[in-house]
Amino acid sequence: xxxxxxxALAPIGCQFALARPIHDPPPADDGxxxxxxxxxxxxxxxxxxxxxxxxxxxxxxxxVTDDGTPLIMMxxxxxxxxxxxxxxxxxxxxxxxxDFTADHQ
Amino acid sequence: MTVLVLSxxxxxxxxxxxxxxxxxxVPVFRAxxxxxxxxxxxxxxxxxxxxxxxxxxxxxxxxLSDLRSVWCRSPxxxxxxxxxxxxxxxxxxxxxxxxxxxxxxxxxxxWMNHPQRDADHAYKPRQLALAAxxxxxxxxxxxxxxxxxxxxFAAGALHGLVxxxxxxxxxxxxxxxxxxxxxxxxxxxxxxxEHTAHQFQDWVPKAYEVRLTAVGARQFAVGIHTDDPDAxxxxxxxxxxxxxxxxxxxxxxxDQVRAFMAMAGLLFSALDFVVTPDGDWxxxxxxxxxxxxxxTPTLGTAVSDAIADHLGAPR
Numbered sequence: 135x136x137x138x139x140x141x142a143l144a145p146i147g148c149q150f151a152l153a154r155p156i157h158d159p160p161p162a163d164d165g166x167x168x169x170x171x172x173x174x175x176x177x178x179x180x181x182x183x184x185x186x187x188x189x190x191x192x193x194x195x196x197x198v199t200d201d202g203t204p205l206i207m208m209x210x211x212x213x214x215x216x217x218x219x220x221x222x223x224x225x226x227x228x229x230x231x232x233d234f235t236a237d238h239q
Numbered sequence: 240m241t242v243l244v245l246s247x248x249x250x251x252x253x254x255x256x257x258x259x260x261x262x263x264x265v266p267v268f269r270a271x272x273x274x275x276x277x278x279x280x281x282x283x284x285x286x287x288x289x290x291x292x293x294x295x296x297x298x299x300x301x302x303l304s305d306l307r308s309v310w311c312r313s314p315x316x317x318x319x320x321x322x323x324x325x326x327x328x329x330x331x332x333x334x335x336x337x338x339x340x341x342x343x344x345x346x347x348x349x350w351m352n353h354p355q356r357d358a359d360h361a362y363k364p365r366q367l368a369l370a371a372x373x374x375x376x377x378x379x380x381x382x383x384x385x386x387x388x389x390x391x392f393a394a395g396a397l398h399g400l401v402x403x404x405x406x407x408x409x410x411x412x413x414x415x416x417x418x419x420x421x422x423x424x425x426x427x428x429x430x431x432x433e434h435t436a437h438q439f440q441d442w443v444p445k446a447y448e449v450r451l452t453a454v455g456a457r458q459f460a461v462g463i464h465t466d467d468p469d470a471x472x473x474x475x476x477x478x479x480x481x482x483x484x485x486x487x488x489x490x491x492x493x494d495q496v497r498a499f500m501a502m503a504g505l506l507f508s509a510l511d512f513v514v515t516p517d518g519d520w521x522x523x524x525x526x527x528x529x530x531x532x533x534x535t536p537t538l539g540t541a542v543s544d545a546i547a548d549h550l551g552a553p554r
Contacts, residue, residue: 148358150340152272152316153247165413171431172404175422178415188249192298194261195244195269196254206254213251213532 240307268301273315420473
């Protein structure tokens with residue numbers, strides 16, 4: 135029996151939760167062992183799309199294209215959506231990222 | 240006075256608000272906590288009963304006492320050198336969270352939202368109870384790991400049962416990124432219920448759904464319509480099959496949402512409702528770090544402007 139060693143109801147990490155960096159995927163998991171009922175509803179979806187090519191402009195404090203145009207000024211610039219399938223139109227769209235904490239790794 | 244924005248570098252919704260504040264002449268200090276400790280530093284002292292000092296990057300600095308508000312919108316986790324051992328990294332991460340997070344969380348400024356209120360709000364059973372206390376209609380809901388309890392609960396469901404995960408609906412398993420939409424439940428096959436807590440709810444007949452974005456007392460509602468069977472069950476499964484329109488919020492619902500936001504201690508949240516064929520609004524959940532940017536073609540810049548109004552208001 136594996137037991138969680140952190141505080142079960144109020145881990146410290148949850149008091150200042152931070153998002154998982156997009157370049158830091160979770161550890162590989164082979165999906166073995168007993169399967170909770172809810173997991174049968176999970177279905178494979180595409181990997182999150184990469185964000186459009188951008189650089190962070192520290193002066194204006196926003197994302198810009200190579201030529202310095204703010205990304206939000208570009209027609210069709212991708213928006214984040216809620217968590218869902220990633221069809222290239224919602225790169226890095228994650229609704230519920232609050233649960234990435236050191237206590238849960 | 241300055242608005243502190245904590246977010247990752249790529250977030251068009253944040254970009255819009257930063258641009259609006261800048262156009263209005265409101266100073267902004269934007270940073271991702273993933274920059275700490277390498278390019279973001281903290282220099283804070285406790286003087287009397289308040290933390291004073293600075294946050295600094297190579298490009299700017301802000302005096303903590305100069306802050307009027309903080310917008311905390313999913314900054315990424317602190318980043319440490321790749322060659323740090325796991326034990327040292329864990330130590331450094333925890334010290335950063337307790338130190339940087341502890342100082343920031345204590346600042347007596349307007350928070351949208353305070354991270355500890357966001358943390359409280361991650362618990363959906365709490366959301367449902369708060370919503371019901373504010374008078375909002377919520378679906379009949381059960382949390383259990385007993386199959387007999389699910390069957391008992393299902394007997395009272397007029398339109399069948401659905402199950403929804405309580406936390407993140409993405410897992411990485413067996414080489415795949417997997418997503419869990421809302422699922423219809425067959426009570427003849429409940430194997431695995433016993434392995435952990437599960438949420439079951441009555442299926443609520445729906446004409447359409449609404450995403451209501453609340454910013455303080457202001458509310459912006461978008462109707463989400465679809466003819467696609469999967470998207471009818473859960474609109475996140477097929478964005479291409481959705482159409483949107485602006486929706487008038489019934490006054491009673493608006494009042495109840497304002498009460499809910501106050502009780503939850505939130506200045507921002509994206510709430511999801513089902514609108515039944517009879518026109519009743521049924522609360523599903525509230526996402527205190529929810530997205531709204533993809534609704535900009537329907538809402539325009541109304542949400543961004545409202546956020547900027549709140550963040551830029553005098554302390």
